[in-house]
Every structure is written in C-alpha cells, then in structure tokens.
Amino acid sequence: MANLMDTVDQRTNLVGENRLELLLFHLLGRQLFALNVFKVKEVVKLPYLNKLPNSHPHIDGVATIRGESIPVINLKAAIGLQPLVPDEQSNLIITEYNRSVQGFLVGPVDHIVNMTWGEIMEPPTTVGRGHYLTAITKLKRNDTEELVEIIDVEKVLAEILVYKVDISDGVLDESIISEFVGRKILHADDSPTARNQVASTLEQLGVEIIPAKNGLEALNILKGWADQGKKIEDEILMLITDAEMPAMDGYKLTSEIRNDPRMSDLFVVLNTSLSGDFNKAMVKKVGCNEFLSKFQPDLLVELVQQRLKAKLSE
Known part of the structure; x- marks a missing residue:
C-alpha cells in the first residue's frame, strides 16, 4: 500500500492548472470518501497502536512509523459515525495538515482519481450545518455514478486539537x-x-x-x-x-x-x-x-x- 504514494511528488504539475487528485477510501460499506493526495504522505497497513492515556476519545492510539510517533484518529468516529473497528482491511492514511502529522484510521483504500476543481461541488444544503464534508463529487465507474464525499479535515482536527485564535501579548502594534x-x-x-x-x-x-x-x-x-x-x-x-x-x-x-x-x-x-x-x-x-x-x-x-x-x- 505504501507504493500507492510513491508518485505523489511527480503529480505537482496538476496544481496551478485547477486540477487535483483524490485518494478514495471506504469507512462505511460501499460509500466512497476522499482526501486530497497533496495532503497525504503515505498509506500503510494499520500497524500496532500504543494506547495514549487521557487522549481525545477519537484518538485510537499512537503508531510508530520509521521512528516517528504519529497519533491515529479514528476518522469514522471523528465525523460522527460509529467508530471503525480495525480488521485486516484497515489502513492508515498518514497526512500533514497545519504543520502537524497525523494518521487517519480508515477501511479499504480504493484508488487515486484525477479531477478538475470544476467537478468538485459544495455539499447540498440539505445535509445540515453539522456535517464534516468540505465538498462532494461524482465518479463514473462500471456504467454507474458514485457519490464521493470529501472530508473537511480542518473541522475534524479543530475538534480534536486546540487551535487558539487569541493574539499573544506584544503582537499588536498599538500605534496603528x-x-x-x-x-x-x-x-x-x-x-x-x-x-x-x-x-x-x-x-x-x-x-x-x-x-x-x-x-x-x-x-x-x-x-x-x-x-x-x-x-x-x-x-x-x-x-x-x-x-x-x-x-x-x-x-x-x-x-x-x-x-x-x-x-x-x-x-x-x-x-x-x-x-x-x-x-x-x-x-x-x-x-x-x-x-x-x-x-x-x-x-x-x-x-x-x-x-x-x-x-x-x-
């Protein structure tokens, strides 16, 4: 599975041309979810997790990948569904957001799809305000059209990590x-x-x-x-x-x-x-x-x- 990400660095020519690549994966049955490939460092089979006492309930533990300790977030639980129970099909998507590295526990990883941003749509208003989608798209495959839900990782992380919005003392220039x-x-x-x-x-x-x-x-x-x-x-x-x-x-x-x-x-x-x-x-x-x-x-x-x-x- 790690080889799936080997060509990510060769795909940067898509950026600036209003194109992107999505890594498709499953959390619940046949429903497809996605993350932008540019935020993915690698995909590996779920390794052994060390439990982290007093951690957020959506953090299943810490994985050690090439000497680096990476917190593992149960993505299914983090978006408001029943927690994913690890099995032989479970994978770890390792990502880098906001200068931090974390892993997302997911089910089977499908494939990478190349799309234009014009094919990416806002979530319908009928999903309500509490959803965890930043966008949706549709994928034609085997003569059928499948809905792909793109996760709002900013929201997921903001509910697990503490992002301050206060301005530190001494930063404001009172003169202006x-x-x-x-x-x-x-x-x-x-x-x-x-x-x-x-x-x-x-x-x-x-x-x-x-x-x-x-x-x-x-x-x-x-x-x-x-x-x-x-x-x-x-x-x-x-x-x-x-x-x-x-x-x-x-x-x-x-x-x-x-x-x-x-x-x-x-x-x-x-x-x-x-x-x-x-x-x-x-x-x-x-x-x-x-x-x-x-x-x-x-x-x-x-x-x-x-x-x-x-x-x-x-």
Whole structure:
C-alpha cells in the first residue's frame, strides 16, 4: 500500500492548472470518501497502536512509523459515525495538515482519481450545518455514478486539537490599531472552520472579513467591484486565499488576478494547510505576495499589520 504514494511528488504539475487528485477510501460499506493526495504522505497497513492515556476519545492510539510517533484518529468516529473497528482491511492514511502529522484510521483504500476543481461541488444544503464534508463529487465507474464525499479535515482536527485564535501579548502594534477601523479583507476558503478561525482572529483588530466559499466566488466579487469602476485596493487591504477549493483553486484565482490589469496589484496571501515547501514554490510561480501555513494567529496578525503599514506609507 505504501507504493500507492510513491508518485505523489511527480503529480505537482496538476496544481496551478485547477486540477487535483483524490485518494478514495471506504469507512462505511460501499460509500466512497476522499482526501486530497497533496495532503497525504503515505498509506500503510494499520500497524500496532500504543494506547495514549487521557487522549481525545477519537484518538485510537499512537503508531510508530520509521521512528516517528504519529497519533491515529479514528476518522469514522471523528465525523460522527460509529467508530471503525480495525480488521485486516484497515489502513492508515498518514497526512500533514497545519504543520502537524497525523494518521487517519480508515477501511479499504480504493484508488487515486484525477479531477478538475470544476467537478468538485459544495455539499447540498440539505445535509445540515453539522456535517464534516468540505465538498462532494461524482465518479463514473462500471456504467454507474458514485457519490464521493470529501472530508473537511480542518473541522475534524479543530475538534480534536486546540487551535487558539487569541493574539499573544506584544503582537499588536498599538500605534496603528486605530487605522484598522473600516478596513476590509477578502477571505476565500471552502472550510467554514478555517473561515471562522481567520475571522475570529482578525476581527479583534476591527477588520471586516468578506467571506468567499471558493476561488470563483472571490474572483466574481473582485470583478464586480472592477466592473463598477472601483479601485480594488481601495476596497480591501488584501486577499487571503486557501489553495484547494471547489470551482477554482487559490493558484488559479491568483493567476486570474495577476492577468487582469484592474486588480493585478492586489496583495495576495496564500493561507493553506498544504506542504510549506511546495507552496512556497507555487507562491513564486503564480505570483502570490506571501505564504502563510495554517493556523498561526500571531503570524497572521503580524502579516496584516505589515501590509497596513506599507499601505499607510504609500
């Protein structure tokens, strides 16, 4: 199973072309679930787990993989279903999110599918507000159409790990805090949890956050202002965008912005849970101004303050 991930590094040419690859797996019967391949380090058969006293109830234990201790999350339990009972078909998907490595206990792993972000859809409103899906898609196979549910890992981890949104003492520059009043920031992210984290941090500065659920929605907001003859940089201080989103990813969004002279000077920050080294290279390729991995409230505030200072000195 580990060989399934051997070619992940060769697939990076998909990013920036509004494409992605999904690792498909099972948790419950025939229903397919998915994670983005770029967040997957490897897939292995479930190893022996050491129990972790007083851990979160969704953490089944700790696996030792090549000398590294990795907490193992029972993904089925974490998304509100009955816990998965390990058996001979169980696998461990090892991922890296927000600068941390964790394993997800799953059932059989199916295969990797190559798709465009245009084929990725928002979950229907009928699933309610308590769901753990960031998106859905449909896969045609054997003359049938199967629904694939893409897990909102941001939400899963936020309910297990502690992500602070408070700003540490000494980070706020009191000399410019009054200048934030009336300032707006456009934030594009398909995860409601990620949008709430950013908003909860920056609203402490008095900044108004304009949310967008994907890159296309953010681009349409920007184009709407431009079509009205408004100067984009007068409307918002910056754009903060996730990398992977339905309809249009953050790389494609940035490329579209740079190719439109009406908004080409907009300050763009790529804020993502994907690999830091990879995204730093993509920032340079597509023309983002800065890269910030999730979720670091102090660094986010420092970055926003630096941008405001630069704006005030213009």
